[in-house]
Amino acid sequence: MADTFVSDFQVRSLAGEPCAAVSVRNLSTNLYAASDAWGRKCTVAPQPCLISAEVHFKQPFGTAAANDQLGADTVHYGNLSKAILQRMKRFTVPREQEQEQEQKQSGNGNGDHSVQENNNNNFSLAYVIHDLWVGLTGWAHFGSVKEEEKPFLDISSIRFLSLTVTLPKASLLGDGVSMTCSQFFKNGPGEKMRENLISASLKIHNLKVPTLVGVNPHERRAKQFVVTSVNVERYFRMDDYYSELEGVVVKALEESSYETLEALGAHLAEKILEPDHRKDHTKWQVHIRMEKPTAVPLADCPIVEVRAGYGFPAPGRPATS
Template sequence: MSGLSSTLSSTWAVQAKAGEPVAVVSVRNLQSIIYAGLDAWGRPHKGQPILISAAISFAQPFDAAAANDCLGADTVHYGSLSKAILEGIREWTIPVQGDYKPTAAEVLDDIWYHLTGKQTEASGGVLAGRIKEHRAPFLSAETKEGIRSLSVTITLPKASLLGSGVSLTATSVFGEPAPLSAVALLLDSLRVPTLVGVNSNERLAKQIVAVSITIEKLGWTSKDFYTELETLVVQTLEESEFETLEALGTHIADTIAVIYSCDSKTEPRGGQPWGRFWDIHVRMEKPTAVPLADCPIVEVRRMSNNS
């Protein structure tokens, strides 16, 4: 199965390999409505807003485009990029019939396919069986030779009950002997009343803690699980009696890893449980803890066994 997360790198590693960009064309928060993924209550087939961002980093400056003041092979037109992205999600902008439950990863994969002509590392080969019309990708072979990296993010801003939304990001570096890719899931800013703190007053009542969970090296899965992940994290926060964010964050990361490595209800890939290959990043903010600052922040990373 091509999408095993053991073949993926972290987003940080891919960005580090790509290096500092010298020229970038990007589109941020292109909007539409899709009938894919789960809504905040875990229901499929519900129309929900989607925001799509894409960034193309080039290996060389826009010398020809700048000198001639016209578009050429050393750049791409952001309007055409936007149209290609919207074409990639066209299938999901109408209600899905039957029992089929398209995932958010499939939406991301379709966009990537329309841009590059290839699937993401998280596809698991599922896209190939659905594609009936093979068309030329937006990025031609000539253009791709000058591209250093590509990143595409889809955000479902209404797919979380207590957070700011759910995002999936695919990133790849081009021009390397071996492909280097990353796929990450972000559950953004879950705001949950939590008992945590070392001061005596903090032991008397719960305070809001905003927790963001990033799952790196996310390989293919035939179902969305971000709503059940949110339930798990919220339950862990509600049961907290920790004094430090360091201990709480480590406990959250370990709980996620154990549940998705051992729970029989989760879906193994290639005989391996999900969590075994993941890098799990927990970011915690306490808005009321420091009066003269927006918030203190503590971050915890639990690296996968194959990191």
């Protein structure tokens, strides 16, 4: 399965510039699923959740543009929002209540078995976005959720689809955690759909960590904030790894004594890609973005970005003293 994954940049590049698109950004709900900022499963108390969907079509808007009426050449953003929220209902109630509802439905012969439980009845962020993908497209983006016969979207008319689920409170020192799944639909419905390019990524947004970094004498005397975002592309783990990942990044930043962001970024990439942290996922691509808000007085911040991992040469850096 890992060989079918590419980066989100590659998927978007192959899909090309859309001739017509419909999007919904930051649709808000709550979530009795995934882990919180401390790595605890949110099965008793919910956490806020934001959902974004981006749909690119193969053809320009025809009926909708010519007759000012919605047709098969588009998707109503209101109905798209309702479909997303309806699918997410299974994760917006405590797990105990959902099990009671499932038992009642099962007793009537109308149970919905498209969502298969984890062994511990706790759903991860990856599982949530994966199940949402199934509800909208009718088939599994990755994992083992059962495919459905009547999805919300007509995949035959769609060229590109991207879903992002964001947990704004799932980071201790950052602006949240998100997972994004995207696909370029080169082929139509059926088995050949699995030949289409797909991407999945996990991102921690804007970690604010006091860090000793800089080449100037005054920067060696005290720590300054470095705002760091880490995006792991080609990500296909089904567990909640982001709390552990944040710990790895924060520890490396707090222990830094580098003079340049370039060297610090290379060090961060090495730490994230160590086998102990990434387990057997040797095909990750890591994108690290670092900002120093106080470094340049007349600018918002200087920014340095580093990419490493699968498909990228190992970044060189000076040895630590």
